[in-house]
Amino acid sequence: MAGFREARGDLQLESVTKTFGDFTAVDDIDLHVPRGSFFALLGPSGCGKTTTLRMVAGLEQPTAGRVLIGDTDLTGSRPYERPVNTVFQSYALFPHLTIRDNVAFGPKRRKDKDAVKSAADALELVQMTQFAGRKPAQLSGGQQQRVALARALVNHPEVLLLDEPLGALDLKLRREMQVELKRIQTEVGLTFIHVTHDQEEAMTMADTVAVMNRGHIEQLGAPEELYDLPRTRFVANFLGQANTGVGTIKDVDGDHLVADVLGTPVKILKSRSQVHEGEVLFGVRPEKVTVSRKQPEGVGNDVKGTVRDVSFLGVATSYLVDMPSGTTWSCYEQNLDVEPLDLRPGDEVWLTWNPGHAFGVPVDAG
Amino acid sequence: MSALAPVSQVAGDPAVHPAPPAPETQKRSWTAYLLLLPGVLWLGVFFILPLVQLASVSLQSRYPGFPGYYYRDVNFDNYVAALTDYAPHFARSFLYAGLATFLAFVIAYPLAYAMAFKAGRWRNLMMICVIAPFFTSFILRTFAWSQILADEGWVVGVLSFLNLLPGGSIINTPVAVVAGLTYNFLPFMVLPIYASLERADPRVIEAGGDLYANGFTTFRTVTLPMSMPGVLAGTLLTFIPAAGDFVNMELLGPQRGKMVGNVINDQFLAIPGGYPVAAALSFTLMAAILAMVFLYVRRFGTEELV
Secondary structure, three states: OOOOOOOOOOEEEEEEEEEEOOEEEEEEEEEEEOOOOEEEEEOOOOOOHHHHHHHHHOOOOOOEEEEEEOOEEOOOOOHHHOOEEEEOOOOOOOOOOOHHHHHHHHHHHOOOOOHHHHHHHHHHHOOOHHHOOOOHHHOOHHHHHHHHHHHHHOOOOOEEEEEOOOOOOOHHHHHHHHHHHHHHHHHHOOEEEEEEOOHHHHHHHOOEEEEEEOOEEEEEEOHHHHHHOOOOHHHHHHOOOOEEEEEEEEEEEOOEEEEEEOOEEEEEEHHHEOOOOEEEEEEEOHHHOEEEOOOOOOOOEEEEEEEEEEEEOOOEEEEEEEOOOOOEEEEEEEOOOOOOOOOOOOOEEEEEEOHHHOEEEOOOOO | OHHHHHHHHHHHOOOOOOOOOHHHHHHHHHHHHHHHHHHHHHHHHHHHHHHHHHHHHHOOEEOOOOOOOEEOOOOOHHHHHHHHHOHHHHHHHHHHHHHHHHHHHHHHHHHHHHHHHHOHHHHHHHHHHHHHHHHOOHHHHHHHHHHHOOOOOHHHHHHHHOOOOOOOOOOOOHHHHHHHHHHHHHHHHHHHHHHHHHHOOHHHHHHHHHOOOOHHHHHHHHHHHHOHHHHHHHHHHHHHHHHHOOHHHHHHOOOOOOOHHHHHHHHHHOOOOOHHHHHHHHHHHHHHHHHHHHHHHHHHOOOOOO
């Protein structure tokens, strides 16, 4: 059809900025999403992730910068000219059309002679064939979600955009759909860009996660990488839990930095710290911390604290420990030993961790 | 349907869904009836009773030689008279009301669309402008139109100057009547269309664009169908009162070639012994409108829409 642009290849955002009046929703971001990858834009509400998505869809135009797929510059083109489809947060199914006609809408606009056949195949893919004759209002949220997905997938877009598609579903259904979405993405091999504020969802589904905050991309990488080695305070806190403390770097000991935290020396691997002098925020993930009654020997990083709360979770026990610095740390111990630690609130404990598991980020950021 | 079958079985099983305690049900249903009572009484006294009275009057016969006096009877001649003598009046009523409805739709849709999607902070002001005419009386506004469209008025002046008015006059023509009807019932067209457009999820309209429909195609295939409940309500709210209206014809229309509302008005108030025919005309008009509305809703009905 007139105006439609074929484009193949990786999605690229080049120095894209979007302002609404005085408010900068997206501030000069660069993004490269390889063709066929499952990419997640993760961030709190208002961080600019949905605006970024809408600029890729063409529903918003960037104030500055370019949006490209492969070598084709799509900046300024209308949504219906782009080989991009969206699964909207509220599904946005056409209420006056049957499920079949909803899914066939895209192919019909593109004058696809096999529109009805394509729609049937897409409904098959999301296992909604038996509902083809119904209206959207007659379906549950989860079913509408599948239809919305089929309606976008049927067009074989170069990039499929998912705007918090699982946000309205209950936990069990959300888990199911996460697996389902991942299966479909592998099956069709399209580029998926998934916008979410749910860090677990982003980590389970995506190959690459970009963490956004205040219009910027804070960090981009594989989920394991982001969790293991956050580069900013925001990422450390947003992605999973982090036990943190502020210290001053006093010394270098081989590969390690030694920070002074309220008189206790704490070691961080040089390669795992973003700062090498002055103030540092060090952090350890809860499952990397070991809780013991007596001070262990030779490990190095150890701090004495007071147990505030113990929750037995079956496979693991979770402890909240008040630290001398005034913060509360969370520790997650697998129940491997026959003899339990049998800690009670008020007991004094030693927390230790391997310096190789700690990370250091700038104090101020985020 | 097959998916629903097990559900209905469960619902029908008393072991799964035991009946709620009786007193509770009793109390609830009494509350519901009490709440209904004022409305039912009102309708009974001011709608059902007059309707029965009108039906009985429509079947009465006149006392020969005593104009204005009639006796209870089952006389269908009144209906025959209504349909034979006044068929042209019915036709005119439906034609003028239909034209006015069409014109009101053509004017109201873009207005409602602009209010819903483009008005921004002007929306409330536009809404007030649509509703403002209701602050003056219907008769007064129609009377004002007789001034606007008068031979001495500027409308006729401008049109005559441009040689666009071969007849030299607008007032006392069917054109003036249709113009008056269109004007008077316009808000009843604007408001329901506006309500249905305003309620439409903007994301759904965006989805049209996202799925390769350009602006016009999105309007034709998404926005317009989604606003059909409003269009349906608006056309009914315009056509029904317009078809029975007599004020616009009385104040703006010609001396001959009246609408059925004028005939009913004259039969009731001006012609001695006209009551039975007037009642028969009223019933015929009501039945005709009901039949048309039924067919219209059957054809364009959108009850499945949310």
